[in-house]
Amino acid sequence: MNVLTLNPGGNSLKADFIACHNAQRYAFEGKSRLSVSIEDIGKSPQLSIMQDKKKAATETIPAESYSQAMSSLLKWWKNQSRNNDFPQMSDVDVIAVRVVHGAHEFTKPALINSHVKARIVEFEKLAPLHNKSSIEILEPAEHQFSRVPMFAVFDTAFHRTMPDYASLYGIPTELAEKHQIRRYGFHGISHRYLLERYAFLAGKKPEQCNIVSTHLESGCSVTAIERGKSVDNTMGVTPLEGLMMGTRSGDIDPSVVALLMHEEHMTVDDVMTLLNKESGLKAMSGISLDTRVLMKVYDSNPKAKLAMDVFAYRVRKAVGAYIAALGTVDAVIFGGGIGENSQFVRKYVCEGLRGFGLEMDSDANERLIDIEGKLSTSKSRLDAWVIPTEEGLQMAHETHCAYRERQQ
Numbered sequence: 001m002n003v004l005t006l007n008p009g010g011n012s013l014k015a016d017f018i019a020c021h022n023a024q025r026y027a028f029e030g031k032s033r034l035s036v037s038i039e040d041i042g043k044s045p046q047l048s049i050m051q052d053k054k055k056a057a058t059e060t061i062p063a064e065s066y067s068q069a070m071s072s073l074l075k076w077w078k079n080q081s082r083n084n085d086f087p088q089m090s091d092v093d094v095i096a097v098r099v100v101h102g103a104h105e106f107t108k109p110a111l112i113n114s115h116v117k118a119r120i121v122e123f124e125k126l127a128p129l130h131n132k133s134s135i136e137i138l139e140p141a142e143h144q145f146s147r148v149p150m151f152a153v154f155d156t157a158f159h160r161t162m163p164d165y166a167s168l169y170g171i172p173t174e175l176a177e178k179h180q181i182r183r184y185g186f187h188g189i190s191h192r193y194l195l196e197r198y199a200f201l202a203g204k205k206p207e208q209c210n211i212v213s214t215h216l217e218s219g220c221s222v223t224a225i226e227r228g229k230s231v232d233n234t235m236g237v238t239p240l241e242g243l244m245m246g247t248r249s250g251d252i253d254p255s256v257v258a259l260l261m262h263e264e265h266m267t268v269d270d271v272m273t274l275l276n277k278e279s280g281l282k283a284m285s286g287i288s289l290d291t292r293v294l295m296k297v298y299d300s301n302p303k304a305k306l307a308m309d310v311f312a313y314r315v316r317k318a319v320g321a322y323i324a325a326l327g328t329v330d331a332v333i334f335g336g337g338i339g340e341n342s343q344f345v346r347k348y349v350c351e352g353l354r355g356f357g358l359e360m361d362s363d364a365n366e367r368l369i370d371i372e373g374k375l376s377t378s379k380s381r382l383d384a385w386v387i388p389t390e391e392g393l394q395m396a397h398e399t400h401c402a403y404r405e406r407q408q
Contacts, residue, residue, distance in 0.1 A: 110154075202330065
């Protein structure tokens with residue numbers, strides 16, 4: 001079965017054409033036949049063909065909105081399909097669309113219909129700036145693939161196993177229940193992939209694993225996984241809570257919102273835009289949200305150094321907290337672009353975990369850039385791994401399973 005996965009991000013749209021087979025048990029057994037990314041939507045959009053997470057070819061493309069980005073992607077694909085060796089649009093059997101927030105309702109991929117669309121729109125109030133992009137790409141996709149079933153794959157689904165003591169806030173219960181205020185957790189698609197891939201590498205079943213997984217990109221989160229189930233994630237009602245990120249503040253004292261509104265005469269929307277779009281690494285460094293850029297001037301630019309130190313410290317603190325929460329941990333997993341290529345962040349985190357028995361292999365840390373491998377030494381009581389996350393493969397696998405389940 002061929003699955004087209006569509007993954008709208010903060011200002012990007014990723015599409016993967018993936019072949020799944022009926023005997024596969026895990027996402028990493030699928031095979032990507034085409035991977036395309038449209039970045040900088042609404043600004044200076046470019047489409048890139050990706051190979052091993054690197055840009056093999058790039059061109060400018062119209063993409064002022066997610067809807068236009070999707071339409072432009074389909075037009076580009078039609079043109080490419082004139083080459084018979086290129087994957088054909090007619091070969092798509094099912095489509096998977098990433099949706100950030102599924103709230104309390106969705107625990108697995110859902111066939112997209114009018115009810116599911118309405119719920120995705122409804123949950124936008126819990127994930128401002130996120131679910132909307134998934135809805136925007138549906139119309140052009142449905143127009144092109146009118147007879148192809150589409151499934152929504154939810155970032156929150158993996159975290160529905162979080163217990164109440166980890167997911168509830170200390171506010172009046174009546175208000176929390178009325179407005180569905182609780183910690184939902186995000187990046188579940190990625191964290192599930194990291195879990196299952198680590199289990200395979202360790203020769204275990206996922207339900208035998210206690211790990212702390214990190215998804216470190218422009219949006220970042222850490223997850224505590226106990227016996228194969230998520231029991232905590234650093235994000236909250238929305239993806240704003242938790243670690244400092246590319247442009248998001250992460251954890252702050254809630255009183256900061258009131259202070260800024262009062263002292264700077266800002267509206268609630270102004271403050272939320274500030275915390276989501278104008279904070280984090282980019283604001284603190286004054287240069288970039290890209291850690292690769294910041295590390296080039298780490299020794300010469302005090303603001304860049306401070307931004308990277310704050311970022312890495314908060315990751316280390318979250319990982320350490322989850323090791324303590326789990327009690328027994330097999331491994332710490334580094335995934336996502338920063339986790340896969342930043343030796344500095346990995347070293348900073350791992351050095352802080354020596355008390356838990358983690359001994360880092362410095363040579364491995366220098367060598368493992370965007371490739372899979374073990375970061376810890378053979379003597380280490382706590383393992384550390386770099387595992388490049390593959391959200392497209394995970395979305396395709398989960399959708400393939402959901403589609404087959406509906407056919408039975």
